[in-house]
Amino acid sequence: MTSFLEEHAAEVAAASNRIRPHIRRTQSLTTDLDRDLRLKPECFQVTGSFKTRGAFNAVLSLMERERPRGVIAVSSGNHAQAVALAARSVGVPALILIPEDANPTKVAATRALGAEVMQEGITFANREARLREVMAERGFTLVHPFDDWAVIHGHGTAAVELLEDAPDLDVIATPVGGGGLLSGTAIAARSRRPSVKVVGVEPEQADDAYRTWRSGSIQTLPSSPTTLADGVRATAIGKRNFEVMVTNGLIDEIVTVTEEEIAEGLRVAWTRLRLALEPTGALPLAAYIAGKLPAGTKGLILSGGNANFETVARLLTP
């Protein structure tokens, strides 16, 4: 009988092979800051974030079964571009639902990757309901941003590469929003190196994952938080992510960081590490600088670099 961890670890290994021709193997970096630190700069990933790992694994897995009529996603950020690119690469239509008040630059980037974008009448509140309606109308297949096994397995490939580069890490930290990256990382890391501590980093303002992990049941935020880290604004983690993180106990800890700590992480990234990260991508660094990570050698998965430059400039200039 194979265990939960073995079964999912095999899927992560399959995902690595499946997505290899389509994504970039980002090289881990060492820095002058601390010799015990390894950075996994997913800001250099295709489309500028790790989201292409999960999106490609999901779309390519669908194709192996039966060619979908099209794929659909709800996102105003990195997942939108990732799904658009993955769909275009295999030649299936992509429809992305983006709330009306989203950043026009991100909408344009998603369209530039060949996706159809639907915005009219879509709000953060009604988007799930609209999604069900549109899926029924079109017969398109959903690619969920985190509560989807193929997405989780795809996201786990970043930790596989990080441990290839640095097999002796004591700690691996990732941002946590819906839990896709953190649960994929936990599967990949704990199966390859059982002693490694896997830590999720979350804004204090959006501490649902922290409270979920502490309480042992899924906790939901009353509304989408306004944190600087706009990539982790999901109001609750997914069921599959909960199964990995809590039911199977594959993560060690979730730590929270304040907005000032996120800003400091971003400052260090841009001025000392020379990495132009987005605030969400700097979450693990923020926790490291604040001294909130466990002892030992640390690998930080810096999830993306699609920053709003004006926000960064405001934070970094006196």
Place this chain on the structure above:
Amino acid sequence: MTSFLEEHAAEVAAASNRIRPHIRRTQSLTTDLDRDLRLKPECFQVTGSFKTRGAFNAVLSLMERERPRGVIAVSSGNHAQAVALAARSVGVPALILIPEDANPTKVAATRALGAEVMQEGITFANREARLREVMAERGFTLVHPFDDWAVIHGHGTAAVELLEDAPDLDVIATPVGGGGLLSGTAIAARSRRPSVKVVGVEPEQADDAYRTWRSGSIQTLPSSPTTLADGVRATAIGKRNFEVMVTNGLIDEIVTVTEEEIAEGLRVAWTRLRLALEPTGALPLAAYIAGKLPAGTKGLILSGGNANFETVARLLTP
């Protein structure tokens, strides 16, 4: 009989071995911008610039002959930190002459690396004269920022690594100021791949290397230019650099870029490549974006990342 190129290429190979324990092998990057582009991000090098390559090769070469009393350098920028670190690594004193009006942050960074900094009464105009006096007083050995064979050979190691990562490049472009990086690159690249075109990129405001290459004799700027690219403010290339670049014809071209083109290169680096470069480090990118580089696959040596964030913020926000 070994040729000029063979002899110096052997010295570059020796430099690679000599400095390996002390520097970082920066991994070249591919990008979504253009599949025919390879970036050599020396912003991730120890101290944030390629300058440590030449400084370590110079200081370690001195140690192989006879332990110097100390080393001395004149610099307000990346060379200062590189020499300070190299000297500290081998345990010899370093004295750095920095003009009085230099950026206090860079002075502090140099002191933090254990160097003695001399600023009193030192100006851009009198610094060479002061240098001779202090060298005579102390008996310290000069590490010149570019007109020094050991420095040139050390700087050539970046191109060795770039061609290991991407052996089929048609073009390699570097910034050019005093010519240290460009002449080292020319030796390394042309000896390993005779067909590769080696191109220097210089601000239009500081076009002495361009005019030197066109005229066949060393041209000098009347004063230090005020270009954004403050790492290439040398008023003339060195004699040894001239010997490589012009006398032996090892470079193919020098192209100049306007201040607006440098700013655009910086914008693309920070917002699309997610590399927090300094303006000088973005010179090859500026030339690429302006369509000024020869056809084919291109390797860009992005020399450093010690940017003044306020300058960058001013350039990048509307």
